[in-house]
Structure formats: structure tokens, C-alpha cells
Amino acid sequence: MDDATPLTAGRSAVPAVGPTVGLDIGGTKTLAVLLDAAGATVAQARLATERGPRGVVAGAARAVRGVARQAGIDLVDVVGVGVGMPGLVDPAAGTVRHAVNVGVDGSPLALAELLGDALGGIPVGLENDLNVAALGAAHLEATAAGVPGARVDLAFLALGTGLAAGLVLDGELRRGFGGAAGEIGHVPVDPTGPVCPCGQRGCLELYASGTAVARLWPSGSGRPAPVELFEAAERGVPAAVEARDVYASAVAAAVRMLVLTVDVQHVVLGGGVAQLGEPLLDAVRAALARESRASGFLSSLHLADRVRLAPGRVPVGAVGAAVVGRSVAGRAPLNGMAS
Numbered sequence: 318m319d320d321a322t323p324l325t326a327g328r329s330a331v332p333a334v335g336p337t338v339g340l341d342i343g344g345t346k347t348l349a350v351l352l353d354a355a356g357a358t359v360a361q362a363r364l365a366t367e368r369g370p371r372g373v374v375a376g377a378a379r380a381v382r383g384v385a386r387q388a389g390i391d392l393v394d395v396v397g398v399g400v401g402m403p404g405l406v407d408p409a410a411g412t413v414r415h416a417v418n419v420g421v422d423g424s425p426l427a428l429a430e431l432l433g434d435a436l437g438g439i440p441v442g443l444e445n446d447l448n449v450a451a452l453g454a455a456h457l458e459a460t461a462a463g464v465p466g467a468r469v470d471l472a473f474l475a476l477g478t479g480l481a482a483g484l485v486l487d488g489e490l491r492r493g494f495g496g497a498a499g500e501i502g503h504v505p506v507d508p509t510g511p512v513c514p515c516g517q518r519g520c521l522e523l524y525a526s527g528t529a530v531a532r533l534w535p536s537g538s539g540r541p542a543p544v545e546l547f548e549a550a551e552r553g554v555p556a557a558v559e560a561r562d563v564y565a566s567a568v569a570a571a572v573r574m575l576v577l578t579v580d581v582q583h584v585v586l587g588g589g590v591a592q593l594g595e596p597l598l599d600a601v602r603a604a605l606a607r608e609s610r611a612s613g614f615l616s617s618l619h620l621a622d623r624v625r626l627a628p629g630r631v632p633v634g635a636v637g638a639a640v641v642g643r644s645v646a647g648r649a650p651l652n653g654m655a656s
């Protein structure tokens with residue numbers, strides 16, 4: 318596996334060599350973007366995800382061709398493709414397994430190899446969905462600052478079904494020794510709390526994930542629970558104000574944990590709950606400010622200023638996947654590494 322090591326390094330600070338395509342394959346939809354050699358997003362597309370091993374490969378190939386056509390670029394000129402996937406992704410081998418919500422289970426799917434073959438030999442890189450989101454946020458931040466390829470330092474905190482952070486530290490994706498970097502959702506914060514599906518008690522995920530919002534404030538209308546909660550709090554319903562502040566404090570705890578362990582410059586809020594936008598950001602910043610007041614040490618870290626929202630109009634994960642595409646460009650396609 319030694320020859321695969323370079324695949325795991327330098328995901329974001331790669332010289333531009335040509336256009337790349339990124340795919341963010343989710344349970345229901347696949348988002349595709351094409352980045353030009355300078356790293357600007359020049360085309361995006363959205364398709365229904367095809368399920369099962371064959372469906373995933375065929376659907377991904379169709380998405381790459383489609384977004385290239387939309388950008389007016391011949392497939393042969395695409396220098397790399399990156400894919401973000403849910404499930405257990407092995408970036409070095411280019412395989413994914415246990416991606417149950419896209420119908421990939423059982424034996425690992427050699428997606429990088431199969432998709433590369435389907436696209437006539439374009440190198441393909443694979444990463445999990447959280448890591449591509451972190452890479453995408455870093456890329457967009459560097460681009461917005463006018464310094465493409467800058468060594469951005471951030472955590473992408475996904476507030477979804479679960480709770481976890483993707484880390485880009487000093488410009489490099491940090492997966493960790495065992496791939497568990499950023500899994501702060503399973504840090505126990507209440508030893509007397511309920512049992513978590515992971516087997517521990519009182520994990521942070523039980524308080525700060527999107528699922529936790531639904532537990533705090535079950536939706537009465539079928540709309541997302543976070544929307545109902547924040548609207549009720551906005552109207553001044555006392556129980557909703559209290560529940561919103563309890564939730565914001567839990568997210569603030571996640572932000573604090575990330576800054577106190579890796580001291581990232583920015584913590585980017587993403588995932589389903591982050592679609593609330595400014596009201597969420599305001600509530601989390603207020604909680605951080607409130608809780609920092611009694612501590613000169615915490616105040617000195619300016620936690621509230623470090624938090625921001627993931628860009629709303631850009632498919633962050635697909636952009637990050639295209640950044641993975643830049644990191645594999647020029648490499649020989651994977652083959653024979655997985656069965």
C-alpha cells in the first residue's frame with residue numbers, strides 16, 4: 318500500500334493542471350461541479366443518485382459526463398475526478414463499503430477504479446462526504462480571500478443525523494491515525510445521559526446533532542424540527558427560546574472542543590441544521606459569548622468570531638470532491654488494488 322500514500326496527503330494545495338470534476342453522492346441526490354484550472358466553479362449539476370454498486374458507478378460516470386458537457390469541456394480534457402461518498406471510504410484503495418443509503422453494502426466497491434475505467438482512464442480519488450465538505454469549505458474560503466491554494470485552517474462541523482467534524486489543518490486534510498479525527502460527536506459530555514448507539518453514555522451527538530433538535534422540539538407539521546423550533550423561539554414562545562438556547566449551547570460545546578483541541582481558525586457550521594442560516598449562527602455565537610464571559614482564557618480565544626456558516630449557494634461537498642480530483646490529477650489510475 319506504500320505506493321498509495323501520496324493519495325492521502327496534500328489534498329488541497331495542489332497546483333492547477335486542468336479542469337476537474339467533483340461529485341458529492343448522497344442518499345437521494347448527486348451534486349456535481351466542474352472546477353477550471355484556476356479553481357473556479359464553472360458548472361454544476363444535480364442528478365438523482367442511482368443505487369447499488371452498478372448504479373453508483375454508472376450514475377457517477379453519467380454525472381461527470383453531464384457536467385463536463387454543460388461546461389463545454391471534452392471529457393478527455395478533464396484531468397481528475399473526485400468523489401465524496403457516505404460510508405466507510407478507504408481513500409488509498411479507492412474503495413467504499415457500508416454505504417447503506419446508496420445501496421452499497423457487503424464487499425467493498427472499487428469505485429475509483431471502476432469509475433476511472435468508465436471514464437476512459439481519468440484518475441479518480443475517493444473521500445468520505447465529511448472530508449470533501451471540509452476541503453470544499455477550505456477551497457471556497459481561500460478563493461474568496463483571493464488566495465487560491467492558501468493554507469486554510471478550519472473545521473467543518475456537520476450538524477446532521479449525527480455530529481462530526483472534518484478537519485483541514487494548515488491546509489492539509491487530517492483524517493487521523495485510525496480515521497477518527499473530528500469524531501467529536503462521540504465524546505461523552507454527560508456520564509448520566511442516555512446510552513448512545515455507539516455504546517457510550519451521554520455523547521455530545523445526543524445533544525448537538527440535527528436528531529437532537531427533533532428530540533428537543535418534535536415537529537408538529539412535518540416541516541424540519543430545527544425550522545419549527547427557531548420560528549417558535551423567534552415568536553417568543555418561552556419553551557422554544559429555552560430549547561433553542563439549550564441546543565445552541567450544545568453546538569457551542571462542539572465549537573469549543575474543536576478550538577481547544579486543534580485551535581482551528583474557523584469552525585464552519587454545515588449539515589441540515591445549518592440551513593437555518595443566520596438565526597443558527599446568531600444563537601451559537603450568543604451561547605459562546607455567554608459561556609466565555611466568566612473565563613478570561615476562553616474570552617481571549619474569540620470563539621464567537623471563529624464560527625461561520627457554510628456557503629449556502631455552492632455545493633460545498635462537490636467542490637471539495639473536485640479538489641480531491643486536483644490532488645489525483647496526473648496520477649496513474651488505480652487498478653488491481655481491490656477486488
Ligand SMILES: [Zn+2]
Nearest residue numbers: 503513515520
Ligand atoms: Zn456515542
